[in-house]
Amino acid sequence: MKITEVRVIVTCPGRNYVLVKIVTDEPGLYGVGDATLNGRELAVASALQEHIAPLLIGRDPDRIEDTWQYLFRGAYWRGGPVLMTALAGVDLALWDIKGKRAGLPLYSLLGGKTREGALAYTHVGGRDFAEVEDGVRAAMARGFRVVRVQVAVPGNRGTYGVAAGSAKGDFPREGLPPEEVWEPSPYLRTIPRLLAHLRETVGEELELLHDVHERLNPVQAARLAKELEPYHLFFLEDPLRPEHKESFRLVRAASATPLAMGELFHTRWDCLPLIQEQLIDFIRCDIGHLGGVTEARKVAALAETFQVQTAWHGPGDIAPPTHAANVHLDVSLPNFGVQEMVFFPEAVHEVIPGAPEYRDGALWPSESPGLGCDINEEAAAKYPYRRAYLPTTRRADGSVHDW
Ligand code: GCO
Ligand code: MG
Numbered sequence: 001m002k003i004t005e006v007r008v009i010v011t012c013p014g015r016n017y018v019l020v021k022i023v024t025d026e027p028g029l030y031g032v033g034d035a036t037l038n039g040r041e042l043a044v045a046s047a048l049q050e051h052i053a054p055l056l057i058g059r060d061p062d063r064i065e066d067t068w069q070y071l072f073r074g075a076y077w078r079g080g081p082v083l084m085t086a087l088a089g090v091d092l093a094l095w096d097i098k099g100k101r102a103g104l105p106l107y108s109l110l111g112g113k114t115r116e117g118a119l120a121y122t123h124v125g126g127r128d129f130a131e132v133e134d135g136v137r138a139a140m141a142r143g144f145r146v147v148r149v150q151v152a153v154p155g156n157r158g159t160y161g162v163a164a165g166s167a168k169g170d171f172p173r174e175g176l177p178p179e180e181v182w183e184p185s186p187y188l189r190t191i192p193r194l195l196a197h198l199r200e201t202v203g204e205e206l207e208l209l210h211d212v213h214e215r216l217n218p219v220q221a222a223r224l225a226k227e228l229e230p231y232h233l234f235f236l237e238d239p240l241r242p243e244h245k246e247s248f249r250l251v252r253a254a255s256a257t258p259l260a261m262g263e264l265f266h267t268r269w270d271c272l273p274l275i276q277e278q279l280i281d282f283i284r285c286d287i288g289h290l291g292g293v294t295e296a297r298k299v300a301a302l303a304e305t306f307q308v309q310t311a312w313h314g315p316g317d318i319a320p321p322t323h324a325a326n327v328h329l330d331v332s333l334p335n336f337g338v339q340e341m342v343f344f345p346e347a348v349h350e351v352i353p354g355a356p357e358y359r360d361g362a363l364w365p366s367e368s369p370g371l372g373c374d375i376n377e378e379a380a381a382k383y384p385y386r387r388a389y390l391p392t393t394r395r396a397d398g399s400v401h402d403w
Contacts, residue, residue, distance in 0.1 A: 035089025091292025099370030117362030309337030
């Protein structure tokens with residue numbers, strides 16, 4: 001069997017997605033993958049089209065590991081968000097083909113189910129504590145047992161995860177990047193108060209988590225983790241910048257608040273220091289920016305060895321094939337922790353059918369062979385690419401900060 005064509009499809013059914021369709025010489029047999037990198041979509045599409053697709057034509061799609069090694073190590077230049085997203089798109093499509101050939105859903109190829117569904121969390125953002133509380137209650141009514149909470153910080157402009165009183169703070173804006181203003185002191189005062197409010201009003205049973213979005217320095221992160229301790233977070237997400245793995249030691253020593261990190265990591269070697277020193281409790285890489293299922297399985301195996309659980313990144317800026325891959329891994333891995341999720345708008349279901357189903361606080365994998373997703377190319381063509389950027393952040397004095 002041979003790969004005969006690699007199609008790269010860029011579409012914007014609400015936001016931009018880069019999809020990969022790998023076609024084989026077996027009639028009707030193709031695989032579908034996602035290679036979306038929010039705000040840098042065309043860089044990945046071009047890497048795939050211009051540099052990677054020509055290397056795939058004529059290869060045996062069954063040899064996933066060999067193709068992965070060939071594209072990662074064989075190409076000399078390796079790693080980074082653009083190339084690892086491109087590699088993930090190829091990897092997902094190849095796993096999809098393997099599942100379709102076997103007539104088995106991906107989770108079955110990964111060793112079979114260790115659980116039926118994947119415990120899922122949703123996002124709640126609000127302009128004030130009351131609005132967050134309302135959102136949390138609505139999520140609970142929808143069956144969620146784990147909820148991520150973000151709140152606007154007085155004095156800061158455009159807090160992450162809160163725009164328009166919804167969880168769409170990470171939604172890319174058309175035009176040039178909007179600028180937000182962020183100061184650590186009001187943020188550090190506000191978040192413990194939010195958690196105190198929620199514990200008082202919604203009680204102890206609901207699992208709560210909060211995303212720092214890599215904005216704090218080590219001592220600030222340590223203070224936040226320590227002050228949040230009484231509210232028993234499920235985890236505190238991405239407290240520090242991805243470059244500063246050593247700083248997790250300070251945060252860890254300061255508190256018993258569970259820590260999660262990883263959406264800006266691109267290889268297992270990025271994850272390794274935090275895992276092997278047990279400096280985090282959850283590794284939350286984005287499978288779509290990590291080279292796909294092939295690398296994610298290796299990260300999960302490293303994590304299992306050190307009692308770290310998985311919490312794969314699941315935002316709206318990656319397409320349904322990556323969400324599907326997340327859930328196939330979640331139900332098969334012994335050390336699965338929790339799965340982040342979003343509800344896709346109707347146009348996304350039309351263009352890319354097969355996103356995992358949400359029911360009773362969990363996500364359920366497709367029983368179709370492979371990933372369970374498809375691409376409707378005619379529908380995709382109705383939604384052409386629109387240039388969009390994530391916001392950027394500045395401190396009050398005008399200097400650039402991490403968004
Ligand atoms: C999350 C993430 C996202 C990112 C987004 C950037 O935890 O879901 O932090 O919201 O901001 O993926 O493109
Ligand atoms: Mg995050």
